[in-house]
Amino acid sequence: MSLFDALLGRHKVKGPAPDRLFALSTAYVDLEAGHGVKTRGSAGIVFQALATADFQQIVSETQELLQGTGQETGTQVETRDDEYGYRWVVLRDPDIEDLVVAVNTVGDGLAVGGYADRILAAVFAFEDSQGQPMYLIYNYKRGKWYPFVPASGEKQRSNERELQLKAQIGAGLPMEPELERWFPLWGAPI
Amino acid sequence: MARPTSFGRDSGLQARMLLTMFLLGLVYVAFIGVLFAAGAGAITIVFFAGAMFLVQLFAADKLALRAMGAKEVSPAEAPELHALIERLCVQADLPKPRIAVVDTPMPNAFAMGRSQKKAVVCATTGIMQLLSPAELEGVMAHELTHVINRDVVIMTVASFFASIASMITQFGFFFGGGSSDDDDGPSWLAVVLISLLVYVISFMLMQALSRYREFAADRGAAVITGRPSALASALLKISGVNERIPTQDLRAAGEMQAFFITPVGHRISGLFATHPPIEKRIAALERLESQLQGTALASAA
Numbered sequence: 001m002s003l004f005d006a007l008l009g010r011h012k013v014k015g016p017a018p019d020r021l022f023a024l025s026t027a028y029v030d031l032e033a034g035h036g037v038k039t040r041g042s043a044g045i046v047f048q049a050l051a052t053a054d055f056q057q058i059v060s061e062t063q064e065l066l067q068g069t070g071q072e073t074g075t076q077v078e079t080r081d082d083e084y085g086y087r088w089v090v091l092r093d094p095d096i097e098d099l100v101v102a103v104n105t106v107g108d109g110l111a112v113g114g115y116a117d118r119i120l121a122a123v124f125a126f127e128d129s130q131g132q133p134m135y136l137i138y139n140y141k142r143g144k145w146y147p148f149v150p151a152s153g154e155k156q157r158s159n160e161r162e163l164q165l166k167a168q169i170g171a172g173l174p175m176e177p178e179l180e181r182w183f184p185l186w187g188a189p190i
Numbered sequence: 191m192a193r194p195t196s197f198g199r200d201s202g203l204q205a206r207m208l209l210t211m212f213l214l215g216l217v218y219v220a221f222i223g224v225l226f227a228a229g230a231g232a233i234t235i236v237f238f239a240g241a242m243f244l245v246q247l248f249a250a251d252k253l254a255l256r257a258m259g260a261k262e263v264s265p266a267e268a269p270e271l272h273a274l275i276e277r278l279c280v281q282a283d284l285p286k287p288r289i290a291v292v293d294t295p296m297p298n299a300f301a302m303g304r305s306q307k308k309a310v311v312c313a314t315t316g317i318m319q320l321l322s323p324a325e326l327e328g329v330m331a332h333e334l335t336h337v338i339n340r341d342v343v344i345m346t347v348a349s350f351f352a353s354i355a356s357m358i359t360q361f362g363f364f365f366g367g368g369s370s371d372d373d374d375g376p377s378w379l380a381v382v383l384i385s386l387l388v389y390v391i392s393f394m395l396m397q398a399l400s401r402y403r404e405f406a407a408d409r410g411a412a413v414i415t416g417r418p419s420a421l422a423s424a425l426l427k428i429s430g431v432n433e434r435i436p437t438q439d440l441r442a443a444g445e446m447q448a449f450f451i452t453p454v455g456h457r458i459s460g461l462f463a464t465h466p467p468i469e470k471r472i473a474a475l476e477r478l479e480s481q482l483q484g485t486a487l488a489s490a491a
Contacts, residue, residue: 008207009339009406013413014283048281050416052483084277085324118416120280141283155269180285180307183276186269 013117017143020174021104021122024136024145027172028096035168036129042092043099043124044190045106047115049087055115062109063089066102073098080189086120088189099124107140116140121183123148125190134165136173137185144176145169148184157184207402211348214395218351221388228381235361239354247346251302251310258300260290260312271313271330274323278331282414287311287337297321297428301333302342309337321424328411328421329428335410341403348399352392358385400464408471409478418478425475429468 031037049055059079066077066089075093082088091102103122110119122138135148147165151158162182166175176182225236265272272289279286287301287309297317303309311333318326336342359382412418465471 006338006340007211007344009335009341009403009410013281048416050482083323084274085327086277118281120277139280141280155265178285181279183280183286184265184273186273 014141015117016107016111016119016140019104019107020143020145021107021138022100023173024124024138025097025100027169030172031126031169037126037134037165037168038128039094039096039099040125040127040133040190041094041099042090042190043103043122044088044090044188045103045119045122046082046086046088046185046188047110047119049081049085050115050118054113055118058109058113058115059087059089062106065109066091066105069105070102073101075099075102077102082187082189084187090190096124121185123185123188123190132161134161135185135188136165137183139176139181139183142176142181143174144181145173146176146182148182150184150186155184155186207399207406210395210399210402214348214392214399217388217392217395221351221355221384224381224384228378235354235358239350239357242353243346243350247304247343250346251304251308251342254302255290255310255312258292258312259294260292260310262288262290262310270323271318274327275311275330275334278327278334278414282331282334282338284309284334284338287334289313291315291318299329299333301336303337304343304346305340306337311337317428320427322420324415324417324420325424325427328415328417328424331411331414332407332421335407335414336403338410339403339406341407344403345396345400348392348396352389352396355385355389355392358382359389397464401466404465405471405474408475412475412478416482418475418482422472422475422479425468425471 028039032039049059063077063079066075069075070077073093073095075091075098078090080088080090089106091099093099093102107116107119107122110116119140121140124136124138126134126136128134133150136145137148138145147162147169149158149161149165150156151161169175225233263271268289268291271291275289276286278284285306287303287306288311290310290312292298292312292314294314295316296314297320299311299313299317301309301311311330313326313330317329321329361382408421411421415421
């Protein structure tokens, strides 16, 4: 945001950064083979649900499209609203490649409708060799990935495990360098 | 068809804001001219004021938070508030600010800090109880827009010369101008009178600027959340309560007014108000909502 925009109090919501979503499919190969991190077969994309007629229509059309393609790929689709008023399209498929494609379909559907700036993040669920859940979150605004590992206890996260995961992924994914932007997503319905 | 944004631009607001800043700058430039003409004594004052300005810029947020009795809260202490602000930060592409809570039934919220990295957003326990999650989200988005727009810095800079003028005015009244009349340049009395004038004019301009920043923050909140009506409903609820609650906290609140979501206590209207009247803010939000719904209908057809 430029100084002039700040002076004028002019603020626009940022649209999505250049798409780095598909980087996950290659990075996952290394994660699985080298570090025993496996997909839990679910992913979600979260966005603000606007209360306008065309927005509702775009979401339901996208969902129908996914249900259509899902009959070939086996991807299951459902829509959920979380406790903060955001909408999730939750996708289930044991194949990570199919999950990435399906998440991308939702993102494209919203973008074509002109609502790309309402998408927050895509979340992919994984587990390590002990079965501990961990998430990789893709921030659409920044085109960057970051890990999110919940720890035991009320809304605690394991920063140690997150930093380990970051090191294990290495250069495979474009990672968010600023730790204060590693926003957790509690209560993700995936 | 891809649309750039759901909301149009508000060029009128920006033009008014620019004009106000221009006038404020003009008053200040003229004032500096007078100070230089008056000679060394005035320059010393400028130096003192400059030092004060830096203190204000770098320490004011801590002092203000302490004065308000705000306590920084961890995610474990206020999980809902943290989660709500985190999601807004993703949407607004902001680093996460520190989050503080004031334990008072008075419903209010404010943002402090000179940069995005140093920002603190604060909510009272009253506002968290009063508002629904969507309304609270609107209010916090309003505060985050203040952070994005750097309103703390802009208002501090804007008030810099006004505070010098006010110092000279007070100084002059206390010491009656002294006796050191050297005959070049305007007399001390003239400087005091001009300072008084500068103070009054710049005060009004600053209040106008503050009102425009509020409109801009309301608008920014609507754009971030995509729910202008939720903020409008929050403003209605807050103003209803703020006018009824007795003003016992007003002494602590006095200096902080400019950063509140709505002013507390007595209503000052017109030229001297830091905030636009609630009705005007709600009307502006209603226009945004109809833009949102209107463009939506146009592109669906």
